[in-house]
Amino acid sequence: MTDAPRAMRGRPRVGSPSLLEEAAFELFLENGYAGTTVEQISTRAGVSRNTFFNYFAAKSDVFWVGLDASIDRMAAVLDAASADTDTDDGVTPIELLRDALLDVADRLGPSDVPWVLTHFELIGSTHEVMASAIGRATRLSNVIERALGDSAPAAVSRSLSFACVAAVIAAMTSWAEAGPDRGSLAAHLERALSPVLAGFTAL
Structure with a gap:
């Protein structure tokens, strides 16, 4: 069985802010705001932590x-x-x-x-x-x-x-x-x- 394709990490995608926003909201619903980290949001969106901070200065942004x-x-x-x-x-x-x-x-x-x-x-x-x-x-x-x-x-x-x-x-x-x-x-x-x-x- 072949592994499911993984999202490219570390490279900004077109529309990355929207992707990160969507991923964050999903995780906030699952874990609450305080229980969600920037790393989790980045992983859910398929980008790196550094990419997150290319678009946002803080999680609340x-x-x-x-x-x-x-x-x-x-x-x-x-x-x-x-x-x-x-x-x-x-x-x-x-x-x-x-x-x-x-x-x-x-x-x-x-x-x-x-x-x-x-x-x-x-x-x-x-x-x-x-x-x-x-x-x-x-x-x-x-x-x-x-x-x-x-x-x-x-x-x-x-x-x-x-x-x-x-x-x-x-x-x-x-x-x-x-x-x-x-x-x-x-x-x-x-x-x-x-x-x-x-x-x-x-x-």
């Missing part, structure tokens, strides 16, 4: 593949919008920010909810997971604050960026809790974001 991509997209959209502000078309910074946030949110459909939001009872309130979430929130806040530039005093821009991040977190939570008929993130975000932006209409 596998929770945020889609969110990291969305923050990258958000930064690109806002950078592009900021570059166009010299053409005075009457669009305010608040309107640019709202449009950019909702544009990115509209690309996230029902199946794009971060796995950790629907399985948090399995993960538990671990410091590592919470720290990785806070890191993403801080990054998004920095993206928003940078995009606002000098359109408002620094303290106001910082307040707005923090408020927008809070709205995003609230929207993502309600989105995750809405079940399979949740639709895209955009509708949830618009409800959470509108009262926040209404308080900064002078910008």
Whole structure:
């Protein structure tokens, strides 16, 4: 009898982050988060431990593949919008920010909810997971604050960026809790974001 073919190890595959994410979630369901190691995730995905760390700085980063991509997209959209502000078309910074946030949110459909939001009872309130979430929130806040530039005093821009991040977190939570008929993130975000932006209409 011939041995079953083994996955190549030590060489990144196309889509390795997704493979590692899928392997991690399978193992978290089997062993729990704390009971799963990076080595086990790498082995399940058929890659080396070094390959894992080519894509992720820590085990908890596998929770945020889609969110990291969305923050990258958000930064690109806002950078592009900021570059166009010299053409005075009457669009305010608040309107640019709202449009950019909702544009990115509209690309996230029902199946794009971060796995950790629907399985948090399995993960538990671990410091590592919470720290990785806070890191993403801080990054998004920095993206928003940078995009606002000098359109408002620094303290106001910082307040707005923090408020927008809070709205995003609230929207993502309600989105995750809405079940399979949740639709895209955009509708949830618009409800959470509108009262926040209404308080900064002078910008």
